[in-house]
Amino acid sequence: LVMQEAWEDMRRLLREKNLGQADGEEQLMEDHLALELEYMAALVEEGALEEQQDFLERHLLNWVPAFSEDVTRFARQDFYPAVTTLTGGFLSMEREFLTRLTDPAEPEFAAAPSFSVRADRMENVLARLKEHYRVLAPMRLPGRGPRGGDLIRYGEISHLTDIEYREKSHFSAKEAFYPVSQTLFRFQGEDCTEEPLEDGRDILLFLRPCDRNAVERLDNIFLHNGQPDLYYSRLRQRVKFVLLECAEGFDNCFCVSMGTNVCGDYSAAVRIDDICALVEVLDEELLPYFQDEVPAEFTPQFVRANRRAARLPAIRNREELERACKLDFWRQYDDTCIACGTCNTVCPTCSCFDTVDIIYHETSSDGERRRVWSACMLADFTETAGGSRARKTQGDNMRFKVLHKVYDYQLRFGGEGQMCVGCGRCIDRCPREIDYLDAVNGLTAALSGREEG
Secondary structure, three states, X not given: OOOOHHHHHHHHHHHHXXXXXXXXXXXXXXXXXXXXXXXXXXXXXXXXXXXXXXXXXXXXXXXHHHHXXXXXXXXXXXXXXXXXXXXXXXXXXXXXXXXXXXXXXXXXXXXXXXXXXXXXHHHHHHHHHOOOEEEEEEEEEOOOOHHHOOEEEEEXXXXXXXXXXXXXXXXXXXXXXXXXXXXXXXXXXXXXXXXXXXXXXXXXXXEOHHHHHHHHHXXXXXXXXXXXXXXXXXXXXXXXXXXXXXXXXXXXOXXXXXXXXXXXXXXXXXXXXXXXXXXXXXXXXXXXXXXXXXXXXXXXXXXXXXXXXXXXXOOOOHHHHHHHHOOHHHHHHHHHOOOOOHHHHHOXXXXXXXXEEEEOOOOOOOEEEEEEEOOOOOOOOOEOOOOOEOXXXXXXXXHHHHHHHHHHHHHHHXXXXXXXXXXXXXXXXXXXXXXXXXXXXXXXXXXXXXXXX
């Protein structure tokens, strides 16, 4: 659509500033992307922060993200998606920059308060926090892992030494607000009662940047995907995040490739060693717990390079998607995958579940309805009454999972983020040593006609 309200508003703005098109741009409409960016540059030179913010929201960010998505889907050359991706990312950064500059409650680029807390004093801080919060973090459980090894899984901690910060947890943090098995309501005869929350305290959740970014993916699935999921929402809204500094990454991580190595939306960040904890506090509700501690200069560091990298496929239209689905590449997983679903269970962004009614007694109508995790890699995941399966082989399931993580999610929700956050847990835990990253890179190579080593 041309010559609509946005165009008229741009003409008005240009007249008010006594601006016109430069030589060679006379054929461009006033709301052309190039001219809107030039107008924004003029506002920057004037230093009018509120005008910049208003124009950015009402014009550029009102349509450029959707435009960028369309270019990515339909362009035949890589150059144009790259340019629009850079443009969209720059505008998002501009929004954050202007928000911080114009927020009267926040001093200009002031560093968040940070503290150095001795290990023994941190025990006291945790004890006071536990009065108001359930404090959950990755914990080492000796002998609970495969073949008698240790298991690192999230649980409620009591001491600083309970936190396993040197190794990657085998399971993600999502159990805190999306339980493996969750009773939704109980029924007795014709009466139905919603299950109350067991613990009224809020949740303080220690997690790494990739897992924090994974929560945003789950939020999109459960809260911004049509009708919000109330059972997810009532737990999720209780969570505050404490970022565990992750400066080096681990084997099989590829978070840098997925853009999930950095995050900024957290209540506090912490670097732990045997002597003390360095804590950055962004949430004012948490500041009183640290006000008697020693001030320090600390901001968390982030991974800047992984040992492994993902090469994401460029699927720009329906024809390329159909080609990706029909590749013989997927047949290699028909026999190697045993349909155990371990990869889905440890994944921080997998969200599928079954709804199950539990009857307490065989002759009774009393029971409860539960939501229980399920997995797209299970052999019977798509099985319907009568035994028919929409996806009949494990290769088909692998194709569905990979494309869902690196194509479908972004198509549905837009933006720059893929569903996969590159934590590598599915690679670490697969009993058949199936490498998800090899699958992604192999798909990219197959689509471009190359052999993947």
